[in-house]
Amino acid sequence: MRTITAAKLWDGSSLLDNPILTIEDGHIASIATGAAAGEHHFPGATLAPAFFDVHIHGAAGHDVMEATPEALGAICRFLASRGTGSFLATTVTAPLDMTLRALDGLAKLIDHLESIENKGAAARPIGIHLEGPFLSHAKCGVQPKEHLLAPDVAIFDKLYEAAGGHARLMTLAPELPDAIELAAHATKRGVRVSLGHSDAKTAETRAAIAVGAVSATHTFNAMRALDHREPGILGTVLTTDSLFAELICDGIHSTPEIVKLWWRAKGPERAILVTDAMSAAGMPDGEYHLGGFAVQVANGKAMARGVLAGSVLTLDRALENFLRFTGAPMEQALRLLTVNPAGMTGFANKAGSLAVGQPANLIAVDAEGKLVASFVRGERIAE
Numbered sequence: 001m002r003t004i005t006a007a008k009l010w011d012g013s014s015l016l017d018n019p020i021l022t023i024e025d026g027h028i029a030s031i032a033t034g035a036a037a038g039e040h041h042f043p044g045a046t047l048a049p050a051f052f053d054v055h056i057h058g059a060a061g062h063d064v065m066e067a068t069p070e071a072l073g074a075i076c077r078f079l080a081s082r083g084t085g086s087f088l089a090t091t092v093t094a095p096l097d098m099t100l101r102a103l104d105g106l107a108k109l110i111d112h113l114e115s116i117e118n119k120g121a122a123a124r125p126i127g128i129h130l131e132g133p134f135l136s137h138a139k140c141g142v143q144p145k146e147h148l149l150a151p152d153v154a155i156f157d158k159l160y161e162a163a164g165g166h167a168r169l170m171t172l173a174p175e176l177p178d179a180i181e182l183a184a185h186a187t188k189r190g191v192r193v194s195l196g197h198s199d200a201k202t203a204e205t206r207a208a209i210a211v212g213a214v215s216a217t218h219t220f221n222a223m224r225a226l227d228h229r230e231p232g233i234l235g236t237v238l239t240t241d242s243l244f245a246e247l248i249c250d251g252i253h254s255t256p257e258i259v260k261l262w263w264r265a266k267g268p269e270r271a272i273l274v275t276d277a278m279s280a281a282g283m284p285d286g287e288y289h290l291g292g293f294a295v296q297v298a299n300g301k302a303m304a305r306g307v308l309a310g311s312v313l314t315l316d317r318a319l320e321n322f323l324r325f326t327g328a329p330m331e332q333a334l335r336l337l338t339v340n341p342a343g344m345t346g347f348a349n350k351a352g353s354l355a356v357g358q359p360a361n362l363i364a365v366d367a368e369g370k371l372v373a374s375f376v377r378g379e380r381i382a383e
């Protein structure tokens, strides 16, 4: 048995003072309170659920679309060291056969990991986010235009089958022809629809929400800009209270003022912090790959063809940035990397909270949000 103590513990809903958390066999055996210092003692720190990233393409020199045990292993070990316990492996737009191969490989890896529930002190992909191919040409960012496709239920079904039931989120531009039909179809199959890479006007955005769209992909980035007479996708995302909304909080994709605006609009129940990280996360500057194309990374900025190409952000840094930019209280800020992404994707049973019987995936952060320690299945990963 292993004992962890700290100043506070936030379990996903409430805050405990002087917590004593015990771990047995990689699972949380008990959560109590008391003055004793445990084997792992973090004075001044808060214990919290490990982070859940719903939008991440890669890290540690690898892309999830490589879909090999080696690539995923490197990504998962690195993410665990930065406090992330689970994530949605996120594809970028690529030739259809390449995407189908990647999905097939990812599905097999996720199945395998589910079969060894208790083993491996690394983060885990628990589902797949399809970022493309049904995106806007006008707002594709670095997604290769030549491989974008018009929304098509039959093509979606192929992607869905290749992903073996693990596709959980899809970014979709609602203004494309037949996008609303596809949004309804995907929702019925359990794939959450996130609106993004889009030039949609207000009515098109509302139509997608009416058939089940639940979130917005990297709000502000690759999105029609706000206009006070035609609020469009951005104005609708910011004012529709039921809608979740992602943000890349690296200080590069949006300025601190914009982060504050997003936080005021979406609040502690609907805001979600993501990394949109690519293979260069955790690596030195240089040339890397995102899906099938080259990306240059210099001074923490990932660029391809003159456009931002994902980030090198990690969720622990996103939390620190968010706290600094907004002054939000810790127990609200933590929701954005735990409870909210878990609720949006329907994974509240697998991620985002701490409870007896669950795998001991948790972190300790100091008052500024700096990661002090990370535990995955009870194993301590990072200082």
Ligand SMILES: [Zn+2]
Binding pocket: 055, 057, 090, 131, 276, 310
């Ligand atoms: Zn992305």
